[in-house]
Amino acid sequence: MGKKIGYTGFIVLLMLALAACSSTDKGGGASPDVPASKNEAKDKGDKVKLTFWSVDRTDADYTREQIAKFEADNPGIEIDYVVKTEEYNQAIDLAFASAQSPDLFRVKENTIQTFYKKGYLEPLDDYVSSEFKSRFTPLKDLNLFDGKMYSFPNYGYTMRLVYNVDLFEKAGINKPPSTLQEMVETAKKLTAVGKADGTYGFALNFKNPASAFDRSARAIAELNGYGGYGFDFKTGRFDVSGFKPIVEAFHQMYNDGSTLPGMESLDIDPLRAQFAEGKIGMYISFSSEPSVYKNQFPAKINWAAAQVPTFDGTVRGASGFLGGQWLSISKESKHKEEAAKFLNFMYGDQILLDYHEKGFAFSMVSSVLSKAKQADIPGIEGFAPTKYDGAWPVQPTVAVQGEKYQDAFFKYMIQGGDLDKIIADLNKRYNEALDKAIASGELDVKPDPSFDPKNLQEMYVK
Structure with a gap:
């Protein structure tokens, strides 16, 4: 009896935590974060009520408009649209643990593998036509698992060097750096002309070293042909030596006094605010920046974006085009057919085209990208996909003992x-963790001697 009561108490606490861990954004007002029991799904005159969870805020208004159109054309289906801005992954876990999972939910490149392994996802092959599938590129470990599709791409994010055009002109520099050495020299020149006004050549959000390196060193390494998270796909081993010249360049800029003082405690939004005020010459980040400087931190300077520098000016790989997935259907949904109908609607050509042209991000669907117009947002042209943007394979994730490579660098x-x-120490510890995970059966990692990072080029733009 005691065990039974304890289990019941656990479930009650779990459901309370689920209700408290996030916020709901549906239509013009709030609704309960946890959907009604599936036994109550057919309410309001036999309507099927689907729950759809997303972590994306930028497209919320547009998504509500499309949901209204879908509901108008499908009066027997109602969509409960929930935008969760905090602890999204934990909310998904709690929802499945308490048998209250959403019918559809947003997946991303850093969550879809985990959600698949946990059994959260329904394979989509039987819910879409062959014509539908032909529009999308299967990407192993990004939307394709064991030969089945669990999501399809919509949009993705490129990475670029963002720079202060006004400061470059003041320093007499007529183009952004194309090599690491040029980046170091440029940062020094920018600081020389801006320091008196509190302006410095370079900065990154080093309050979180992992975030800072993953949005900067990763892109440089990938463009030079190295795995952006320190994994060598040819050998099937970790090797972070590709980061050496990048870290040396960052170290040199820091020693030269070319970096913004206090960036060790700087988060990304405060960094953006400083850049918008003209206090930073260069930094590296995602293609979400144009909308930031249009809406969140209106830029008081002229700015632009360019390809990140390489070691010596030669491109040997491709900068990671982050994305490859969007919507998935819950394995636990009791209304999979209706959920699939909504998923097919959301992946319609016009909606995918709108996502690109309205500037939510760049399409990862070749047929859409080939006919899409550029979004009317200042600075976005510098982030447009080129032949040097491609989707890398997903590297294994290991529980390394001790300091992670971003913190050590x-x-x-x-x-x-x-x-x-x-x-040498990082390679040793990361490969020990990899061997342990392989031995336990947690990972199945094999070398791919034929892997060539140059083959990632021209994936989306010919």
Whole structure:
């Protein structure tokens, strides 16, 4: 009896946590975050009520408009649209644990593998036509698992060097740097002309080293042909030595006094606010920046974006085009046919075209990208996909013991030390964690001797 009561209490607490962990955004007003029991789904005159969860805020108004159109054309289906802005992954876990999962939900490149392994996702092959499937590129471990599709792409994000055009002109620099050495020299020149006004050549959001390196060093490494998270797909082993010249360049800019003072405690939004005020010469980030400087932090400067620098000006790989998935259907949904009808609607040509042309992000669907017009947002042209943007394979995730590579490189950047020794230690610890995961059956990793990062080029733009 005691065990039974304990289990019941656990479920009650779990449901309370689920209700409290996020916010709801539906239509013009709030509704309960946890949907009604599936036994009550057919309410309001036998309507099927589908729940749709997303983590995306930028497209919320547009999505509500499309839901209204779908409901008008399908009066027997109602969509409960929920935008969760905090702890989305935890909310999904809690929803499945309490048998209250949404019928459809947003998946991303850093969550779809985990959701698939946990059994949250319904394979979509039987719910879409062959013509539908032919429009999309299957991407192993990004939307394709064991030969079945669990989501389809819509849009993705490119990464670029963002720079202050006004400051470049003041320093007499007529183009953004194309090599790491040029980036170091440019940062020094920008600082020389701007320091008196509190302006410095370079910055990153190093309050979170992982975020800072993943939005900067990763893109540079990938363009040079190295895995952006330190994994070598040819050998099937971790090797972070490809980051060495990048970290050395960051270290040199820091030592030169070319970086914004205090960036060690800077988060991304405060960094953007400083850039919008003209206090930063360069930084590296995602293609979400144009909308930030149009809406969130209106830029008081002229700015532009360019391809991140390479080691020596030669491109040997492709900068990661992040995306490849969008919507999925819950394995636990009791209304999969209706959910599939809504999913097919959302993946319609016009909606996918609107996502690109309205500037939510760049389409990852070739047929859409080939006919889409550029969004009318200042600066977005610099982020437009080129032949050097491509989707990398997904690297294995391991539970490494001790310091992670981003933290170790950040420490070197501000303190110096023996970088070769640091890299050797990181490779040893990451591969020990990899071997342990393989031995336990948690991972199945094999080398791919034929892997060539140049083949990732021209995936979306010919």
